[in-house]
Amino acid sequence: MDPICIVPAGDVCGEAATWDARASLLYWTDINRFLLHIHDPAASTTRTHMFDRPVVALSLTDRAGWILVALGSQLILFNPQSGVREDLPPSLPGWPEVRFNDGRSDPAGNFWIGSMGNNVGPDGEALPVVDGKGTLYRYRHGQPLEIFETGIGIPNTLCWSPDRRHFYFGDTLKNEIRVYDYDAATGDIDAGRPFFSGFERGLPDGSAMDGEGYLWNCRYGGGCVVRVAPDGAIDRVIEMPAQNITTCTFGGAGLTTLYVTTAAADRPPTDRLAGSLFAIETGIDGMRENLFRTG
Secondary structure, three states: OOOOOOOOOOOOEEEEEEEEEOEEEEEEEOOOOOHHHHHOOOOOOOEEEEEOOOEEEEEEEOOOOOOOEEEOEEEEOOOOOOOOEEEEEEEEOOOOEEEEEEEEEEOOOOOOEEEOOOOOOOOOOOOOOOOEEEEEEOOOOOOOOEEEEEEEEEEEEEEEEEOOEEEEEEHOOOOOOEEEEOOOOOOOOOOOOOEEEOOOOOOOEEEEEEOOEEEEEEEOOOEEEEEEOOOOOOOEEEEEOOOOOEEEEEEEEOOOOEEEEEEOOOOOOOOOOOOOOOEEEEOOEEOOOEEEEEO
């Protein structure tokens, strides 16, 4: 499983890797440069859209050609082909002292997203991270944001098991990923319990789920991706040629290619590929991204 650099994007904080199986395109963002990237592996091309606020999370939707884009304090629907956007009602309370961070849609079509103390300035400059200011929200189209958890440092990792019975959610500052019972009928979760914590290689950032129920967790500052078994045991560690590993998603024709984003922020001088997009051929079937329901 050798990582290949496919786009040396130089992202300050690459995030939100999302594979669109319908269009065979990969989306990802740079939070600090307010960018949305779109990579076409067949054509070996990458297009980029610019926004006026941090672009922190993405989701496919049930409207072909449209994606949900989470900005620093707002959710929008966006058509990358036409550039048309539709603002959604929710606005994050407390902006700009807090901002949205990682988010994903669940199997029922709801969008889950965490917030955190805002560490991105008006021009994308880094600000200090303040612990404990974050909240885990659920958004159903047309409804207010629903609060499920508070006191979060940096929310990362939002994944669901293949059988739709479990939800995984992490706090980077606590070096912990928790697992929650998930009710696919109601879209609700329980109080959760520790799943994977204390791993000494960096801190947990984004994750992806494979078809065998194993969680692939990106380790910020740890230079690796770790595959975690359903019982929380480490299955394997994949070394990466960059230090700050941020998010990943399964894509490609057979959903066996793991696309991995990285961050150039806080990189050592020797980390020359920091901020690049990588691809890893795993030989393991991944999970498709869930769709946000717009109606």
